[in-house]
Amino acid sequence: MIQHARRLFLSLGLATAMALGSASAPAMAQVPYLSLIPQNSSKYAAIVVDAKTGEVLYGKRADAPRYPASITKVMTLYLAFEALAAGKIELDDPVVFSPRAAAQSPTKLGVRAGDSITVMQAMQGMVTRSANDASVAMAEKLGGTEQRFATLMTLRAHELGMTNTNFTNANGLPDSRNISSARDLAILSRAVMRDYPQYYRLFSTKSFNFRGQTIGNHNHMLSEVSGVDGLKTGFTNASGFNIAISGVRDNRRLIVVVLGGPNRITRDRVAESLLNTGFEVLDRRARGEQITVAQNFFEPPQLAQATQPSMQQGDTDLGLSIQLASSPPPSRASKIQIVEPSTVPKLNGKAKASAGGRWTIQVGAFKNRSDAREQLSLVEKKFGKHVDDAKAVAEKDNGRYTARFSGMNETEAKNACKAIKAKKQPCVVMAPGRG
Incomplete structure (x- = not known):
C-alpha cells in the first residue's frame, strides 16, 4: 500500500x-x-x-557541515581496502587491540587489551556492529597511531574531492572537529565502489558470527x-x-x-x-x-x-x-601510503631546528618528487606570507613524496592551514612527532 x-x-x-x-x-x-x-x-x-x-x-x-558519526568508518575501511589491494596486509593478519582501542565506548566487539582478531573480523565488526574498538585497532595497525591515521584519512578525503571534510578519529565518536557533508559522503561512497569493488560487497553483510x-x-x-x-x-x-x-x-x-x-x-x-x-x-x-x-x-x-x-x-x-x-567523478588521485608503526617516519633534526618551531603542515602526497616540489612552489606563491619562514621539504615517505613545510610554531601552522584550506587546497597540521 x-x-x-x-x-x-x-x-x-x-x-x-x-x-x-x-x-x-x-x-x-x-x-x-x-x-x-x-x-x-x-x-x-x-x-x-x-x-x-x-x-x-x-x-x-x-x-x-555535518557530523558524520559512524559513517566515518567508511573512510577507515577505504584505507584498509587500499592496504589490502596493495598487499600491505592480508585478511587473516592479526589486529592487536591496544588498551586505548579496547577502552573505546560502545558499540564495540569487546576485545580485551592485548588480544587480537583478524583483519577480516575487524572489518566485519565495523560494517555490522559499527565497532568503535575495532576501528581504532585497525587505525593503529595501519597508521601507527589513531591520530596519524586520522591525518591520512583527511588527506585521502581531500584527494578524492571531499573538500568539506576533516577527520580527527577513525570511528566517528563525538568530536566537534570531525566533520563532513552529504555531498562529501556521497563522493566517498562512490569512491569505495569504484576503486575497490572486490571489497565493497562487505557492506552488504547482514550478520556475521564472532x-x-x-x-x-x-x-x-x-x-x-x-x-x-x-x-x-x-x-x-x-x-x-x-x-x-x-x-x-x-x-x-x-x-x-x-x-x-x-x-x-x-x-x-x-x-x-x-x-x-x-x-x-x-x-x-x-x-x-x-x-x-x-x-x-x-x-x-x-x-x-x-x-x-x-x-x-x-x-x-x-x-x-x-x-x-x-558533479563529475573525482579524479583518481595518488594513493596515500599506509605504514606499520615501526616505519612511521619522524621529522629529521634539520627540519625541527629551522625557524624555531617543530610544527609541520603537509600540503599533499605524490608519486614523484617533481610533483611534490611543484605543489610546494604553488603554495609558496599563493600563501607566501604564511610559509615564508618555513622550510619546504619534498620528503620520501614509503615510496611517496610528501610536500611539507616544517619549522613552524603551533600558531603559524594552524593559521597557514586555515588560509590554505579556505582556498580548497589540502592541508593538514602535524604536531611534533606526528609526522
Whole structure:
C-alpha cells in the first residue's frame, strides 16, 4: 500500500508538471516522508547521486557541515581496502587491540587489551556492529597511531574531492572537529565502489558470527528495501540519525545520503523515498522523457521556512528553487601510503631546528618528487606570507613524496592551514612527532 501511494504521488507530480509546461519542463517528484522531519530541524541534509555519472538528482544542504558519526568508518575501511589491494596486509593478519582501542565506548566487539582478531573480523565488526574498538585497532595497525591515521584519512578525503571534510578519529565518536557533508559522503561512497569493488560487497553483510555470537548489521535497509546493498549508518546526539546507502535496479545504481534524521525509522523511510523517486526519474528518462527532479521534492513549505534561518556555512539551498547540478567523478588521485608503526617516519633534526618551531603542515602526497616540489612552489606563491619562514621539504615517505613545510610554531601552522584550506587546497597540521 505504501509503495502504491508513493508511486501515485510521483506519477501525479510528474504528470502535473508536464501538463503545465513543455516536454523539457522540470518534473516535480513527491516524497511524502520528508514531512516527518521535525520542522525545527537544523541537522537535516541529504543528497541523491547517480553512481555512474555523478549527476546530483537531489540536494538539500548538501555542502553544509555535518557530523558524520559512524559513517566515518567508511573512510577507515577505504584505507584498509587500499592496504589490502596493495598487499600491505592480508585478511587473516592479526589486529592487536591496544588498551586505548579496547577502552573505546560502545558499540564495540569487546576485545580485551592485548588480544587480537583478524583483519577480516575487524572489518566485519565495523560494517555490522559499527565497532568503535575495532576501528581504532585497525587505525593503529595501519597508521601507527589513531591520530596519524586520522591525518591520512583527511588527506585521502581531500584527494578524492571531499573538500568539506576533516577527520580527527577513525570511528566517528563525538568530536566537534570531525566533520563532513552529504555531498562529501556521497563522493566517498562512490569512491569505495569504484576503486575497490572486490571489497565493497562487505557492506552488504547482514550478520556475521564472532566468538559464538551472531552480530547483526545496524543497516536494516539491507533487508527491508529492494536493491540496497550497502553502505553504513551512524548516530550521535549531535549528528542525529545518519545513513549512506546505495542500491541497484535495472542495472542502474544510486547513492543516497541522509543526515540528521530524528530517529531510525524516519531516517530510513526518507532514504527509501529518495531512492525510489530517483529510480523512477531514471526509468522515465530511459523511456525518453526529458525530466528533472525538483530541488525540494514538494517539501512542506513550513519545513523549508523553518530550516532556512538555521542554515550553516556551505548551505547553498534556495528554498523552492529547482536545481540539477552535474558533479563529475573525482579524479583518481595518488594513493596515500599506509605504514606499520615501526616505519612511521619522524621529522629529521634539520627540519625541527629551522625557524624555531617543530610544527609541520603537509600540503599533499605524490608519486614523484617533481610533483611534490611543484605543489610546494604553488603554495609558496599563493600563501607566501604564511610559509615564508618555513622550510619546504619534498620528503620520501614509503615510496611517496610528501610536500611539507616544517619549522613552524603551533600558531603559524594552524593559521597557514586555515588560509590554505579556505582556498580548497589540502592541508593538514602535524604536531611534533606526528609526522
